[in-house]
Amino acid sequence: MSTPTADTFDPAWMDRYVLPNYGRFPVWMERGEGSYLWDREGKKYLDFAGGVAVSTLGHAHPELASAIADQARTLIHVSNWYCIRQQAELAHLLVEKVVRLPGKCFFCNSGAEANEGLIKLARKYGVATPTPDGSPRHEIITFSGSFHGRTFGAMSATAQEKIHGGFGPIVPGFVYAPFNDIAALEAAITPRTVAILLEPVQGESGIHPASADFLRAAARLCREKDLLLLLDEVQCGLGRTGDLAGWRSILPGDEIQPDAISWAKSIGAGFPLGGFWVRQRPLSSHPDQALCDLLGPGTHGTTYGGSPLACTVGLTVLGIILRDQLPTRAASLGQRIARDVAAWQHPLVSDIRAHGLMIGFELNAEALQHHPEIVASGKPASIWLAARLLAAGLLVTPAGPNTIRWLPPLNVTDADVETGLAIMHRVLNETHAALPTSSAQPVAS
Numbered sequence: 245m246s247t248p249t250a251d252t253f254d255p256a257w258m259d260r261y262v263l264p265n266y267g268r269f270p271v272w273m274e275r276g277e278g279s280y281l282w283d284r285e286g287k288k289y290l291d292f293a294g295g296v297a298v299s300t301l302g303h304a305h306p307e308l309a310s311a312i313a314d315q316a317r318t319l320i321h322v323s324n325w326y327c328i329r330q331q332a333e334l335a336h337l338l339v340e341k342v343v344r345l346p347g348k349c350f351f352c353n354s355g356a357e358a359n360e361g362l363i364k365l366a367r368k369y370g371v372a373t374p375t376p377d378g379s380p381r382h383e384i385i386t387f388s389g390s391f392h393g394r395t396f397g398a399m400s401a402t403a404q405e406k407i408h409g410g411f412g413p414i415v416p417g418f419v420y421a422p423f424n425d426i427a428a429l430e431a432a433i434t435p436r437t438v439a440i441l442l443e444p445v446q447g448e449s450g451i452h453p454a455s456a457d458f459l460r461a462a463a464r465l466c467r468e469k470d471l472l473l474l475l476d477e478v479q480c481g482l483g484r485t486g487d488l489a490g491w492r493s494i495l496p497g498d499e500i501q502p503d504a505i506s507w508a509k510s511i512g513a514g515f516p517l518g519g520f521w522v523r524q525r526p527l528s529s530h531p532d533q534a535l536c537d538l539l540g541p542g543t544h545g546t547t548y549g550g551s552p553l554a555c556t557v558g559l560t561v562l563g564i565i566l567r568d569q570l571p572t573r574a575a576s577l578g579q580r581i582a583r584d585v586a587a588w589q590h591p592l593v594s595d596i597r598a599h600g601l602m603i604g605f606e607l608n609a610e611a612l613q614h615h616p617e618i619v620a621s622g623k624p625a626s627i628w629l630a631a632r633l634l635a636a637g638l639l640v641t642p643a644g645p646n647t648i649r650w651l652p653p654l655n656v657t658d659a660d661v662e663t664g665l666a667i668m669h670r671v672l673n674e675t676h677a678a679l680p681t682s683s684a685q686p687v688a689s
């Protein structure tokens with residue numbers, strides 16, 4: 245199909261007309277099917293980057309494509325001034341099957357937007373439950389290595405200078421504490437603290453899970469100090485870690501009860517859809533009022549969020565995740581991949597962090613800093629290796645300077661996993677062979 249413009253497409257347009265805010269790989273993806281993508285030249289790639297944990301069901305899933313087409317022919321959008329059946333159905337599914345704790349949902353279009361909702365909820369809660377002198381509590385504690393998004397609130401919540409540096413003044417009220425350090429978390433709490441926001445498994449910084457003790461302590465401190473426990477499950481939620489609830493893959497059952505949870509990525513499987521859940525529980529200051537009713541009429545909103553089309557996508561995606569028991573599959577495949585890669589005893593892989601199909605392979609930075617091509621490229625090892633793997637037909641996502649991530653579709657086949665492992669093993673061996681002999685240790689056979 246041609247676009248309604250007279251000019252023929254020129255690859256130079258990308259750099260000429262599109263902002264340079266990404267260090268893009270020079271490939272153009274044209275088509276996808278299952279775990280595979282094809283570029284303009286027809287080259288085939290195994291996609292274990294998954295659009296950064298988005299393509300839960302792989303590409304061009306026939307059931308999802310039909311659901312989108314059918315709904316588009318019926319009703320794409322109405323405003324949130326009206327009741328939307330698919331919104332109620334999706335919220336019902338999330339509350340009853342995913343969170344399994346009483347509460348209510350709100351739908352938006354992205355992860356950052358969902359986190360903005362959590363931040364606004366916390367601010368409101370701080371007004372409803374002020375300090376003894378009557379001033380609102382507004383401080384939210386977030387953690388080193390976190391990533392919460394690129395909007396002002398979400399970016400300010402992100403405890404990484406490289407994300408918010410250059411955009412100051414950032415939104416005040418965020419207090420950063422070291423991740424997985426209970427004593428430091430406790431020390432960061434002041435009379436103005438109102439919430440703790442964390443990713444149960446940190447994604448962007450390289451797949452780092454909260455420890456069970458840390459999650460437990462955070463929940464205890466929230467109870468003791470009347471703080472909200474806010475979980476950012478935008479990357480780790482809805483099955484990727486092996487459980488529909490990311491935090492339950494660390495602490496099973498109902499040992500901890502979050503106050504609010506944000507989602508995006510997986511839930512839309514590529515369609516822009518995010519959302520958050522708020523727990524039904526009385527406010528400490530007003531026992532007749534529920535936390536999940538705090539964001540009342542006029543306090544929060546969205547034009548696009550929760551449309552019939554978007555919620556049809558969410559219902560279809562979540563329906564398939566539940567029907568095909570994809571969390572269980574993610575858990576067993578993740579274990580299997582970690583076991584296989586560990587068995588290579590590869591000198592360039594110094595750690596494997598697998599949480600279902602959220603897998604970080606930490607590279608041996610010490611050895612790779614001597615690799616002549618990495619030195620010449622001036623790039624971090626993770627980005628250089630991701631480019632190498634791409635050339636070999638495997639897409640992965642760098643996370644930090646020394647970790648590469650696998651975020652395959654949750655319905656990836658065993659054969660595709662075999663293929664991915666084979667490509668990665670070969671490329672690692674080639675990379676190792678190019679090291680100066682002084683820095684290369686032998687590859688275990």
Ligand SMILES: *Cc1c(COP(=O)(O)O)cnc(C)c1O
Pocket residue numbers: 353354355356357359391392393394443447448476477478479480508509
């Ligand atoms: C990707 C991500 C976000 C931001 O989501 P967007 O849809 O890009 O706004 C927020 N939190 C976490 C944990 C993420 O991985």
